[in-house]
Amino acid sequence: MCGDDPGPSGLRSGRVSESGAIARDLLRMVVSVEKWSDPPPIPGQFLMMRVSERTDPLLSRPFSIGGFERKGDGAAIEILYREVGVGTAAMARWPIGQEIHFLGPLGRGFDFPPEGSRVLLFAGGIGIPPLLFLAREMAARGRCGELTLLYSEPRHDRFYPLESCFLPGMETFFCTRDGSRGRKGRVTEWLREQGDVSGTSLFSCGPTAMMRDIFIMVSGMELTAQYSLESRMACGFGVCMGCAIPVLVKGEATYVRVCTEGPVFDGRELTEGSFVGI
Amino acid sequence: MEEIDLTVDLGRGLRLANPVMSASGTFGYGEEASRYFDISRLGAVVVKGISAEPRPGNPPPRLVETPSGMLNSIGLQNVGLERFISEKMPFLRSVGARVIVNVLGGSVEEYALVCERLSGVDGIAALEINISCPNVREGGEAFGMKPGPAAELVKVLRTTTDMHMMVKLSPNCGDIAGVARAVEEAGADSLSLINAITGMEIDLQSRKPVLGNIVGGLSGPAIRPVALRMVHQVRQAVAIPLVGIGGISEGRHALQFMMAGACAVQVGTAFFSDPLVHLRIIDQIRQFLLQSGENARDLVGSLDAGNG
Numbered sequence: 001m002c003g004d005d006p007g008p009s010g011l012r013s014g015r016v017s018e019s020g021a022i023a024r025d026l027l028r029m030v031v032s033v034e035k036w037s038d039p040p041p042i043p044g045q046f047l048m049m050r051v052s053e054r055t056d057p058l059l060s061r062p063f064s065i066g067g068f069e070r071k072g073d074g075a076a077i078e079i080l081y082r083e084v085g086v087g088t089a090a091m092a093r094w095p096i097g098q099e100i101h102f103l104g105p106l107g108r109g110f111d112f113p114p115e116g117s118r119v120l121l122f123a124g125g126i127g128i129p130p131l132l133f134l135a136r137e138m139a140a141r142g143r144c145g146e147l148t149l150l151y152s153e154p155r156h157d158r159f160y161p162l163e164s165c166f167l168p169g170m171e172t173f174f175c176t177r178d179g180s181r182g183r184k185g186r187v188t189e190w191l192r193e194q195g196d197v198s199g200t201s202l203f204s205c206g207p208t209a210m211m212r213d214i215f216i217m218v219s220g221m222e223l224t225a226q227y228s229l230e231s232r233m234a235c236g237f238g239v240c241m242g243c244a245i246p247v248l249v250k251g252e253a254t255y256v257r258v259c260t261e262g263p264v265f266d267g268r269e270l271t272e273g274s275f276v277g278i
Numbered sequence: 279m280e281e282i283d284l285t286v287d288l289g290r291g292l293r294l295a296n297p298v299m300s301a302s303g304t305f306g307y308g309e310e311a312s313r314y315f316d317i318s319r320l321g322a323v324v325v326k327g328i329s330a331e332p333r334p335g336n337p338p339p340r341l342v343e344t345p346s347g348m349l350n351s352i353g354l355q356n357v358g359l360e361r362f363i364s365e366k367m368p369f370l371r372s373v374g375a376r377v378i379v380n381v382l383g384g385s386v387e388e389y390a391l392v393c394e395r396l397s398g399v400d401g402i403a404a405l406e407i408n409i410s411c412p413n414v415r416e417g418g419e420a421f422g423m424k425p426g427p428a429a430e431l432v433k434v435l436r437t438t439t440d441m442h443m444m445v446k447l448s449p450n451c452g453d454i455a456g457v458a459r460a461v462e463e464a465g466a467d468s469l470s471l472i473n474a475i476t477g478m479e480i481d482l483q484s485r486k487p488v489l490g491n492i493v494g495g496l497s498g499p500a501i502r503p504v505a506l507r508m509v510h511q512v513r514q515a516v517a518i519p520l521v522g523i524g525g526i527s528e529g530r531h532a533l534q535f536m537m538a539g540a541c542a543v544q545v546g547t548a549f550f551s552d553p554l555v556h557l558r559i560i561d562q563i564r565q566f567l568l569q570s571g572e573n574a575r576d577l578v579g580s581l582d583a584g585n586g
Contacts, residue, residue, distance in 0.1 A: 007315075008314060008315035008316070008554055008557060009314060009315075010314050010315070010552060010553040010554035011552060011553070011554070050551060055346040055498070055499040055500075055527075056345055056346045057343060058343055058346060058347060058348060058498055058499070058547075058551065059343050059348060059550060059551060060550070060551050103553070231338065232338070232339050232340070232341045232342070233341070234341050234348060234350070234547075234550045235304075235549070235550035236550075237310050237313075237553070238306060238310040239304055239305055239306040239310050239311065239549070239550070240303070240304060240341070240350070240352070240550060241303075241326075241335060241340070241352045241355050242340045242341035242350060242352060243338075243340075243341075244335060244338065244340065244352075244355065245338060246337070253334065254334055255334050255335050255355060260310070276338050278339075
């Protein structure tokens with residue numbers, strides 16, 4: 001807390017202002033918050049969403065922030081998710097106007113790429129939100145022309161409709177497992193073809209196996225790579241130690257919290273064994 | 279408005295401003311919680327358990343949600359004694375928190391070392407001894423599983439410190455009242471109960487346990503009736519003050535534990551979904567007492583169990 005003590009602050013309240021499927025197996029929700037007097041979230045940060053006012057499901061669920069816009073005194077926050085369990089199933093049923101509660105923004109976001117650098121974004125599946133948020137931020141600063149997005153999904157109809165976003169100059173390569181859109185295959189195959197991508201700023205969020213492959217591929221190259229990892233979480237704000245992953249700190253193996261020391265990690269902090277996932 | 283007296287006395291110098299504490303392992307060392315509220319408002323802050331050397335904890339997955347609860351197998355990850363004293367205590371002192379330090383060990387000697395060292399440290403109000411740790415020397419059964427080993431441990435620790443010693447009981451033993459009695463006799467000043475209940479979950483696709491450690495501790499609303507029953511049983515077995523723990527998320531739960539005989543309560547898992555739950559519960563207790571015209575200590579043990 002900085003400045004005067006504003007008193008206790010806990011869960012924020014908001015209302016569902018938009019909700020629905022935006023692609024196959026991809027749900028989008030916009031949460032409106034009446035008053036947002038805090039700094040904006042940083043791309044890479046996440047929310048812990050209460051999905052029940054009862055004891056079951058018990059725990060809040062983590063969602064990366066895909067977009068943030070101030071609206072007068074308040075704000076609109078966009079999240080993207082898949083229906084994978086009881087928590088997300090409950091969310092998908094919330095009507096417009098539903099009051100919801102969440103903690104956030106939480107965690108460590110991306111370090112913005114230096115001016116004039118070539119930026120590569122590797123997104124896989126439900127890993128798109130933090131990279132979308134990063135791209136939007138770069139667009140707002142007039143830097144989209146430096147961006148290349150590699151976006152991978154099993155099929156053509158699962159992609160977030162990027163054409164609905166204002167991302168002028170961003171180059172996008174789609175990869176699909178079945179070849180139904182863009183290039184057939186994985187983003188890592190595209191990366192292999194590029195050879196040495198030293199000198200770029202690389203950002204990645206997606207299936208853990210994809211990020212691990214990228215991590216291995218670029219080790220030994222001169223570049224900055226940041227990975228937004230995921231983990232099972234109970235609290236999301238650093239007190240339970242449940243989300244910890246193994247890393248090396250000064251050569252010593254230790255566990256750090258994905259919710260607090262992450263979810264964004266610089267590649268230099270990680271080892272192959274850090275890519276644990278859910 | 280009348281002033282309600284929320285103070286409770288746990289004996290040997292441990293008087294608390296109100297009956298609500300944090301539960302060890304759910305509150306770190308207070309820094310994260312301090313982003314949300316002034317932690318000096320809690321009756322006490324019970325911090326993550328400390329061992330002599332740092333412990334890295336268990337490999338993931340460390341968590342799984344269960345019906346109205348969760349399993350954890352964190353593995354007692356902590357920064358170790360020296361880093362706790364040099365890095366964590368200064369912050370706790372600076373915010374004026376009432377600090378209770380939870381103590382771990384793999385052997386009687388390790389517990390003793392930690393207790394002795396912490397006794398010399400400014401700003402600690404009491405020690406909470408976690409006796410659910412496996413006695414690594416003696417084949418791995420937890421100290422708290424039987425009255426004998428539990429009492430032997432507490433007897434040794436009693437000689438290392440004049441500080442208030444609260445012993446945290448395990449529900450995974452066969453006779454919690456027996457362990458309670460033995461530990462009281464060995465010199466414990468108060469008892470906190472319960473620790474988490476050992477549980478497990480299996481993934482049907484992989485046919486493997488979900489937790490990296492196979493088993494973990496069950497906590498949350500699902501365990502509350504068990505915790506409450508154990509407080510009731512132990513209340514009849516010992517005379518020393520009790521602290522109730524287990525699935526408390528509202529004032530009315532805390533009140534049940536106090537009626538059953540606990541002077542105070544710890545709130546743990548509920549904090550994960552609501553950082554202001556402790557303050558909410560303090561306020562709800564206050565509201566109840568305003569209605570009933572009692573002070574907090576009048577409530578303790580006011581259960582009418584007939585011939586129970």
